[in-house]
Amino acid sequence: MxxxxxxxxxxxxxxxxxxxxxxxxxxxxxxxxxxxxxxxxxxxxxxxxxxxxASRDELLTALIIDAYGSLGDAAEAAPREWLAVCHAIREWALAHPHEWALIYGSPVPGYRAPRDTVPAAARVILALARIVAAAEVAEGEPVTGPLADELQAVADGFAPGTAPQVVGRAMGAWLHCCGAISAELFGQLQDTVEARRDFFEFQMRGAARWVGLT
Amino acid sequence: MxxxxxxxxxxxxxxxxxxxxxxxxxxxxxxxxxxxxxxxxxxxxxxxxxxxxASRDELLTALIIDAYGSLGDAAEAAPREWLAVCHAIREWALAHPHEWALIYGSPVPGYRAPRDTVPAAARVILALARIVAAAEVAEGEPVTGPLADELQAVADGFAPGTAPQVVGRAMGAWLHCCGAISAELFGQLQDTVEARRDFFEFQMRGAARWVGLT
DNA sequence: CTCATGAGAGAGCACTGCTCACAAAGGAGA
DNA sequence: TCTCCTTTGTGAGCAGTGCTCTCTCATGAG
The missing domain is CATH 1.10.10.60 (Homeodomain-like)
Incomplete structure (x- = not known):
């Protein structure tokens, strides 16, 4: 070789x-x-x-995978603390808005490259999951039904030993984070909130409290 | 005439x-x-x-405005209760995925039609804001700085008499809602959560609790 | 030192958004 | 009623797109 x-x-x-x-x-x-x-x-x-x-879509897929990697790097480079990682993610998004749109916006051709992107996408989430798993969070009222099993499976894969309802809350915080960044980037906050960083921090503080951190 | x-x-x-x-x-x-x-x-x-x-973009803008209207109708038609409105929004999104992508996904040409869409977009949010405004929610710890003023301005416009930090939490819940729906629609939950409705309800219950409802 | 393989060029197809000059066709004013 | 003139629709055309095909040719592998 x-x-x-x-x-x-x-x-x-x-x-x-x-x-x-x-x-x-x-x-x-x-x-x-x-x-x-x-x-x-x-x-x-x-x-x-x-x-x-082989095609334009394949180029885009390659860019998507690279973007996930770049975002993962940014998240892992931040101090292992909830707010720090959140801010790192947001700052990466502000620095690479079109790449954020590529990975978290609407799928460009109506199709998403299936398996190649999954491991790349997992890294950012793992950076947050580590923090939740490392902290001692109250379990709160449990979830039931098939959802509980699925969340348990996620917990086994990502952060063994974590209660399913905690996983659910952590995923919610992640969705909250994504939603806040996308809203800011895609112009949803136009003419409403100008103190973007403060607003984001307010949101992510709330998300952390909901998860059970601090 | x-x-x-x-x-x-x-x-x-x-x-x-x-x-x-x-x-x-x-x-x-x-x-x-x-x-x-x-x-x-x-x-x-x-x-x-x-x-x-006049152009393809103008057609798309018209479709965007119509989509906001349609979504607003769906939200207003639901019972004036937090979970009901959230589910109505999600079901509209599932029924009109591409229109959801049009309004809450990445801006198609990198540009967003500026003022025409704002009033149309406000209706959905207002449907949720009404519920928060009608309920008696704990104010919680206050926000400070310029963000507080901006949130106060939003409160004055949307739901007079509401504390700024409550507005901030309500916006967070809305971002959480958008994030959850977009994640489901854009394939982010693929191979992770199949009990989609239960998962969404779990998320929105948490959002309601964070806002201070119930 | 051969020679097959990989890299590049260029023409071409079908498609796109958009503009233009032109032709009907209908309502508004005399 | 008759004449305009605005409105609507046509078809050709331009520049650009993704993608395929055939061709050439340099170069690394054997």
């Missing part, structure tokens, strides 16, 4: 370059990314790009 | 017909709505549609 990978090496570099240009286009033109424009910027024929990505 | 409106009348009918076909296309093809395809379905030249909508 040394000299044999020379060709694979330049291929990987080219792939990265395409993704970089595509990411730049994404941040200026929005979600309607043009493969031809990317090729034009790279000084190559549009058909050549298809040697690297 | 009687006979003079004959022309305006057929124009309005034509406009509605275009929007209806566009809505149908939206529900099958997703967000990448094709004006030409709509025209084709109507048996008219694509250029004729431009007599009614």
């Amino acid at each position: 040394k000299a044999a990978s020379l060709r694979a090496r330049v291929r990987a570099e080219m792939t990265d370059e395409i993704k970089a240009v595509a990411r730049r286009h994404l941040s200026t033109d929005g979600a309607n990314l043009s493969l031809r424009a990317v090729a034009r910027d790279l000084g190559m024929a549009s058909s050549a790009v298809y040697r690297y990505f | 009687k006979a003079a409106s004959l022309r305006a009348r057929v124009r309005a009918e034509m406009t509605d017909e275009i929007k209806a076909v566009a809505r149908r296309h939206l529900s099958t093809d997703g967000a990448n709505l094709s004006l030409r395809a709509v025209a084709r379905d109507l048996g008219m030249a694509s250029s004729a549609v431009y007599r009614y909508f």
Whole structure:
């Protein structure tokens, strides 16, 4: 796997370059990314790009996976504390709004790349789950029915030993976090709340209290 | 304004017909709505549609406003109770997923029609705000700083006499609601939670408790 | 040192949004 | 009633898109 990978090496570099240009286009033109424009910027024929990505959707999927990774990095780099991680996530979203829209906005073609994205997406959630699992939170009133089993399964996978209702509350906090960021990014708070950071912190403090942290 | 409106009348009918076909296309093809395809379905030249909508974006804006109206209707038709309204909103979203994506997903071209949509968007929120305003909720610990003033301004506009921190919590509940529905619709809960309705109810019960209802 | 494989070019298809000059067709004013 | 003139619809056309195909050619593998 040394000299044999020379060709694979330049291929990987080219792939990265395409993704970089595509990411730049994404941040200026929005979600309607043009493969031809990317090729034009790279000084190559549009058909050549298809040697690297079978379709525009495949390029987008690659960008989505990378975005999950980047967001995961940001979340893991923050201090292991609820508010810190939340703010790290929000700041990443503010810095990469179109990539946030790509992963948490409406699915672009009405279809979501199925399995490839799941592990990448899990990292951010895990960063929050770790905090909840590490803390001692009150269990509160239990959930019942099939939902309890499902939440128990999630708990077994993500944070063993956590009560299902705590998992449910943690997921709620995560939804609250996503909702707040998306609302801010997508213009839902326009002309209503300008103290965005304070508002977000207020929301996430509430979410933490609901989960049972502190 | 009687006979003079004959022309305006057929124009309005034509406009509605275009929007209806566009809505149908939206529900099958997703967000990448094709004006030409709509025209084709109507048996008219694509250029004729431009007599009614100056651009594809303008058509989409019209659909967005209509969607807000439809959602507002659904929310107002529900019993004036927290959980009932939340479930009505969710059920509307499940019935009109692409329209939900249109209004609460990522902005399609990176741009949001500015003022036209605001009053339409307010109705759903008002349906929830009424419930909070009508209930007697504990004020809890107060907010301070500029955020408090902004929340107070929102309170004065939406539900006079409500404490700013209650408004903040209510907005949080709304964000939680939006986040939960979007997550369900956009596939975030895939392979994790199947008891969707129970999960949503669990979330919104928690949101209500956080606001201070019941 | 050959030679197959991978990378790139370019034409082409069907589609898109949008503009333009043109042709009916109907209501408004004389 | 007759004449305009605004409104509505047409079809061609431009620039752009995703994607496929065939072709060429340099280069790394054997």
